[in-house]
Amino acid sequence: MKEDRRDYSKGELKLSDLQGDPLDILQEWVNKAKSNELDPTAFVLSTSVDGQPNSRVVLLKEIRDGELVFFTNYNSSKGRELAQNPKVSLNFFFPSDERQIRILGTAAKVSESESDDYFYSRPYESQIGAVVSDQSATLESRASLDDAYEAALKLEQNPKRPENWGGYAITPFQIEFWQGRPSRLHDRFQFSLIEGNWEVKRLYP
């Protein structure tokens, strides 16, 4: 394990590569990752309550109005933690492109109509999955979940979005773009939102 390392040599990152809105650059990096990552929209979302961080993978569903949108069960661990503290960090890692994006921001629930729109666009089976899962609660047996799912499949032809299921929009105030380089001398550029404008600086690797 100690010997598991590789030199990153696929690219370099210059300030001239990062012109424009950092969320547009993020969208470009995600689009690029679609050619070689299985889950190009996956990112690690971290919350924090009483000084204890907590992290899980979620899928980015949209970038709009300068915000990043994902959906979940509001009663899940992340939902309960966000209700206590909306401050979050995000990490996108694209090993094939040897790239990483680090974000700091704040999460807020989206409107019910936005949650509706996305919920009803999901595959029917995923809608049923959301209806039957009491996310993050203790589950006594897999069989009881499977039974509830099979029963709901028969009963609910047009499942309604559960009230505790919906979206969050993350407003970022810091975004770092990281490109791996040989000998651990990586290229890092950090955007910070200062009085409404994005300012950028290069960081030591």
Place this chain on the structure above:
Amino acid sequence: MKEDRRDYSKGELKLSDLQGDPLDILQEWVNKAKSNELDPTAFVLSTSVDGQPNSRVVLLKEIRDGELVFFTNYNSSKGRELAQNPKVSLNFFFPSDERQIRILGTAAKVSESESDDYFYSRPYESQIGAVVSDQSATLESRASLDDAYEAALKLEQNPKRPENWGGYAITPFQIEFWQGRPSRLHDRFQFSLIEGNWEVKRLYP
């Protein structure tokens, strides 16, 4: 982006698959990931200061004595944040195996001799990289970093480990193993350290 989803169907996870020490299971999952992930030892480390989480990718270097070890610059953002609050979360994501491991724990510096041992085992160029990088500080230009690196390559035949470079060992108190399943009905098992013993329960997906 909203349509970017896939059904996870590679495997299922049963309690009988998770017998023994959860850190041994973690080691098995990392070993398995070596066959199809570019960075199988990579995980997202999240810290938190004043309620603001912060996340970045680091490489796991060893599992020993019930702890997970990685190395960094103690003056980096993560080092400064860990000095203020040692509580951390970790996330390993293996898209090929459709698996995720989520960990909560506490970080502490390893001994100087352990940091020495690892530092001097690294490739010479990485040692020099560590010597010349004032990690996370603002860097005025790539050229100044490259110049310092080239100069150090000539000067330092046997670089000394910088005093501000070394390891952390993370002691976990909660470890979740996650296996993706169809229709978002994933298998999740959470180990919690209770009075010195690991207890495990299944969670709703």
